[in-house]
Amino acid sequence: MKIHIVGGGAIGLLHAGLLAQAGQEVTVWTRTDEQAKRLQAEGIRLEMLDGVARDIAVNSHSLPSLLAGQAGQAGADAEHAAAWIILTVKQCHIDERLLHQLQRLSSGKSALLCLQNGIGHMDKLAAALPGTLLYAGVTSAGARRIDDARHVRHTGDGPLWFGAYAEDKKDDNLQNLLLNILKSAGFRAGLSNEMKxxxxxxxxxxxxxxxxxxxxxxxxxxxxxxxxxxxxxxxxxxxxxxxxxxxxxxxxxxxxxxxxxxxxxxxxxxxxxxxxxxxxxxxxxxxxxxxxxxxxxxxxxxxxxxxxxxxxxxxxx
CATH class of the missing domain: 1.10.1040.10 (N-(1-d-carboxylethyl)-l-norvaline Dehydrogenase; domain 2)
Known part of the structure; x- marks a missing residue:
């Protein structure tokens, strides 16, 4: 399945690495061209909980390239559209520019899983992306980025819970598909009706x-x-x-x-x-x-x- 990971920080690289390792078609969207080029060329260096490290190939583009009309018109073109977008950036980065980029990246068939700390972001995303299925997520997985580009260390195993932000805007088949994919990638994932x-x-x-x-x-x-x-x-x-x-x-x-x-x-x-x-x-x-x-x-x-x-x-x- 095509999965977009928005954010090249520790949590984003961890999810991208584990999902790509499990055979999913993963694209990492980064804030800088430099990081995207490194990831595209060298992949993610994922250091597992047992200390074993491996290089995992992923696709990567920079978020600014969306607004510059590069990366093949990714969101607008069905060829590049992903079934799931996983948003891993910090709350301070969810600004008008990122919202515009997410509008370009998403499609009528996309669902967005949000893994932010704190509160306030879901209302902002719902207002900016009225046609997108929104899912709130909470993860206790630990990760640390070792360098500025591609090396991430998995530091802690914890559950990942997610559920629809609005009960009238969800897709049971799509959420069950993601649940099974996350589990196959090694995540302790579960669906919840009590996300608040x-x-x-x-x-x-x-x-x-x-x-x-x-x-x-x-x-x-x-x-x-x-x-x-x-x-x-x-x-x-x-x-x-x-x-x-x-x-x-x-x-x-x-x-x-x-x-x-x-x-x-x-x-x-x-x-x-x-x-x-x-x-x-x-x-x-x-x-x-x-x-x-x-x-x-x-x-x-x-x-x-x-x-x-x-x-x-x-x-x-």
């Missing part, structure tokens, strides 16, 4: 761990080791949990234990937000803690800690 709840549950974990690792410049495992950091983690958890529960998240009795388990299971990991801060890149703080703050304002709940960590992380950019 799954998105909120992941948002809760990200809203506690990501900003505080960035602020304290520490790994996930080191974060709860100091009493004052642990106390702040718990307070941020309680505030965020109350806000998300007020908007429909199902409260889990072991929610706090799950946050601690994630810190332990990913103890040596540098969070994506800390990685972005260290590299001088824009973070996803506006869509994680900033998203929680925006939600709190809409439902009339105070969010002082989420407001504070949003401001602090933005000062680190």
């Amino acid at each position: 709840d799954r998105i909120y549950q992941k948002l809760l974990i990200n809203a506690v761990i990501n900003p505080l690792t960035a602020i304290y410049d520490t790994t996930n495992g080191e974060l709860p080791e100091h009493p004052s950091r642990l106390k702040l983690m718990r307070s941020l958890f309680e505030e965020t949990s109350a806000i998300l529960a007020a908007d429909g998240m199902k409260s889990a009795a072991d929610g706090w234990q799950l946050v601690m388990q994630v810190c332990a299971a990913t103890a040596t990991n540098v969070s994506s937000m800390l990685s972005d801060v260290r590299a001088g890149r824009h973070t996803e703080i506006d869509w994680i803690n900033g998203g929680v703050s925006g939600l709190a304002r809409r439902i009339g709940i105070a969010s002082p800690l989420n407001d504070a960590v949003t401001t602090l992380v933005k000062q680190l950019h």
Whole structure:
């Protein structure tokens, strides 16, 4: 099956590599011509969980080439249209230019799976792509890009859940096809009718761990080791949990234990937000803690800690 991966970061390269290795026809759409040329010529260097690395051939084009009329008019031409588009870029990159590029890339028969952290992106995509079947996804797979172009390391195995953003806009055959393909590629994939709840549950974990690792410049495992950091983690958890529960998240009795388990299971990991801060890149703080703050304002709940960590992380950019 033809699958477009939009985004050449760690998660995009991981999905592209595993799917191509399983025999799917994969095209990676990158932000730069340079990365697309490297991937087209040399493929993805995929380092597996067991340490074995292999080169995997993929097609690749740059996203700017869509608007420049290159790459064979990919979206407009049925010859290049994909059954599935998997969007792996960070929220900060979902701007008007990318939305226009996605309009060109998608077709009337395409479905779009979105794997972003945080909240707010699905409404934006639905407005820009009214004719596209939208699916929200949540993944716990870990990946780290080793170089700027093609080398990615699979660092953690976790479930991938996805489901239709709107119940009246889905294709059972298409979603089951993707589910089976993901499983054949080695993903622990599943379909869910409770994607809002799954998105909120992941948002809760990200809203506690990501900003505080960035602020304290520490790994996930080191974060709860100091009493004052642990106390702040718990307070941020309680505030965020109350806000998300007020908007429909199902409260889990072991929610706090799950946050601690994630810190332990990913103890040596540098969070994506800390990685972005260290590299001088824009973070996803506006869509994680900033998203929680925006939600709190809409439902009339105070969010002082989420407001504070949003401001602090933005000062680190």
